Amino acid sequence: MDVGIVGLGLIGGSLGLELRSQGYRVLGVSRRPETCERAIAKGIADRTSTTFDILSAAQLVFLCPPLDALRPTVEALIPHLDPEVILTDVGSVKAPIVEAIAPLWPRFVGGHPMAGTAEQGIEAAQSGLFRNAPYVLTPTETTPPDCLATVAEVVRSLGSEIFTCSPHQHDQSVAWISHLPVFVSAALIASCEAEADPAIKALAQQFASSGFRDTSRVGGGNPELGMMMAQYNQQAVLRSLLTYRDTLDTVIDQLQHQNWDALNRQLHNTARDRPPYVAQPVAPSPDSPP
Helix, strand or coil: CEEEEECCCHHHHHHHHHHHHCCCEEEEECCCHHHHHHHHHCCCCCEEECCHHHHHHCCEEEECCCHHHHHHHHHHHHHHCCCCCEEEECCCCCHHHHHHHCCCCCCEECEEECCCCCCCCHHHCCCCCCCCCEEEECCCCCCCHHHHHHHHHHHHHCCCEEEECCHHHHHHHHHHHHHHHHHHHHHHHHHHHCCCCHHHHHHHHHHCCHHHHHHHCHHHCCHHHHHHHHHHCHHHHHHHHHHHHHHHHHHHHHHHCCCHHHHHHHHHHHHHHCHHHHCCCCCCCCCCCC
């Protein structure tokens, strides 16, 4: 199968490496000629181009541009596609993307690989990025079953754990475990920067270790990605942030009133409740494709 990839950054480049290792022929598209050259040199693609003509031979195309570029990309891509080609994306928000693209191209399957690093660009591409990681597919009532089956087969070859749910279920779920942490982490960094005493701030920076690195990592990442999460998943992110604020208010009240028993219960509850969110490996959901 010839598989196209539009956008050869971290995700697109990693897809190319993995797909080629599984025997797929990869056709890559990037706006930058130098990125196309690097993709060939790094073994990410068999052929590359700065134009969409190269994708006329593809049976499946992964769309890997930023969220705000997805619809314009599809509009520009359509004249170059065979009518039977399947499109799928890798965006971290699904409902607005599915609603925008499915009317343009019925053979579209929303997708989101739950994998990544703090690095960006083609140089960050790596083999094995998707192995044992969740990969969410978000079909709707109008998604052709053969398209879903084909995308699932290719995704399975990446070593990912396939999950299926509606676009809206996806967006609220990732608001909790992916988007909310970005803004909580960003607020942590901003709060530390609000320290008025330069000596205290300097000491805090010197004392910071693995705990601070872990909790601040996503807040110190790509600002454009955070903005896309906020703009495209606004309501779900707001709902999660407001709930988080209420929880913080409760902790503040416990501290102010020295309600140590309540705070102790809260900390015991969070210690009890964390493991299901971080357990590995991930088990497929009951409604995952066979």
